[in-house]
Amino acid sequence: MLRLGKLTDYALLITSEMARQQDKLLSTTELADRLHLSATTVSKILKMLSDAHLVTSQRGVDGGYLLAKQAEKITVADIIAAMEGALSITECCEQSGRCSIDSLCRMRENFRVINQKIHAVLVQLTIVDLLKPLGSRYN
Template sequence: MLRLSKLTDYAVVLMAQLAREPGRLYASVELAETLGLPKPTVSKLLKMLVKSQLLVSRRGTQGGYQLAREAHRITVSDLIAAIEGPVAMTECSLEDSQCDLISQCGVANNWQRVTLAMHQLLASVTLTQLAQTQPIKLPWVQIQALTLHEAG
């Protein structure tokens, strides 16, 4: 199964909260309480997101965290890369691949194309779109709404 980690999911939830009030500074404790996430997890994510230059932090009593740039300039691809690393479907899809089978496997080029398509999709969805309560409209993708029990 292809799935993002809980840490990445929590990072997106955290960033969406910040995107909803972009000019506001949030303390890590406030974010943890508002989102119902463990404080150590929120602190870890905030550090990773600052390191990835998606957030800025201000120290002091009036300090906190806020988006480093406008939410419409942050993509799902940026968020995933900040926590998981670069988007790649297989080892050979990475630019600095160390795969020993790449010369004889016969599928590396196609996996690279799938990875590129996935990256383009993830780069087309912004934090602004994720932070909204309405479903995202992707004109070139047909998505049927399923409930969790129908999907399984």
């Protein structure tokens, strides 16, 4: 089953909350309280997002985190890549030669096309889009 990890799910919640208050520094504790997550989990996710240059931090008493760029420019694909690495529904989508039947597989190209289509949707969706229901947009 294709499934995002729990930390990726939470990263989307965190960045969406930050998009709601784009110009306000938000502390780890504040985000944790608002989203009913542990501060440890939020801190871990913010570190990963910071390493990917999606959020920036300011230290100090009045410190906190901000999105590193406009929310409209941060895609769902960016968040997934920061948390899980490049999107790859199978090993052969990521890199040839990693599968024992790579040279014989008749599905490899199909999986690559599927992977590209999924990625194409995810790069169109921004964290701002997640602030409102997507149903009508994709039905």
